[in-house]
Amino acid sequence: MCFDRSTTISVKTLAAAIQLVLLGVPAAFAQDADQSAQIKERVTPQYPRSQARKGQEGWVQLSYVIDEQGQVIDPFIIDSSGIEGFEKSALNAVSKWQFAPAMQNGKPVQQCENKLQLDFKLDNAPKGGTRKFVKLMRRFNDYLTANKLEQAQATLDELEDIPRWNYYEAAFFDLAKSNYARATGQPEEQLNYLSNALISKGEYLPKKIYAAGLQERFILEIQQNKLMDALDTFDVMQNSESELNSEVVNSVQQAAQKIHDFIDSDNPIAVSATIGQRGYWRHTLSRKAFSFVDINGKIDDMDIRCDKHRNKFDVKRDKMWNIPLQWGECNVFVRGEQGARFKLVELTGEQQTTTL
16 A cells, blocks of 8 residues: 655745645665665646646646665656646656655665646636536436437537537546446446546546445455555545545445455456557556466567565566565556457466466
8 A cells, every 4th residue: 555645835926836746656665674765856837828728637646766865767657637838838847856765674766656647726716617518418418318328428528529628528528438438347447537537636527426436446446456445545534534434334344355355366367358548457456476478469578566576577478477575566657559359367386387
């Protein structure tokens, strides 16, 4: 699991604020006597003037590595609200950050799995949507309720063509796309868009919708065997104000315990994967051994980013990979051609035959 920390930086000339939320400072560094990387110089991301003039808001999530010299290396975008100006600004700023490197046994080491969310927000931004946006959203909901899926898709296309000006519109648009994916039987897309809709911790959604969204995300993550993500969602549900009743809370707690039991069992954990439009797929490992099977399409390589180590490897069909325990918690980023599909199978200790 990871812990969160936030800092707010104001860009006063544009009447805007950029919020930095550290999503993944390695827990292993925080828990032992060694020292995690410490920020020395943080370059403030510029709020793009084009987006500021238009009144646009957005968010960007990044992953990056801090090397032994305290430099940021290999930063890339995990996800975003889809506005290119914010993506470029976030990458440009984070690439220039300087750290005192992480230390282990008195020596500098890489701090390999760092996740950051940058929230680009305007002061006094409206909380609601434009008339056109609200009108189209109501039309979409009517079509979806009536199971008129072609008309619902056409309305989504109209919404796609108009800019989402603020967090409110972005959250409800992602929620609409998640609901459409549910209606058309696309669970991976459903989970992806739902996670984006919940990105601001319910600030722009009614409490009951946010609580129901967390419950739905938790179920989808379990169904898709994204078990570490499900445990993270469970933590969010426990630590946030919830509209869930006691019966639901109790069932969620029981499900979380079953997740731990399943991870500790001898059952393989198969996760279906599709390379997205950014050219990669991400998964947080719950075990130290895994294999790739049923590869359909072009897969280039994988970047394993752990608390205390990272490395890149070619993806080989049916090869078993065994990550050393001392690497800590790990995320696997698999790069390849958009639309390529495969399965990542997490294995038990007895099945670990190949060491990285």
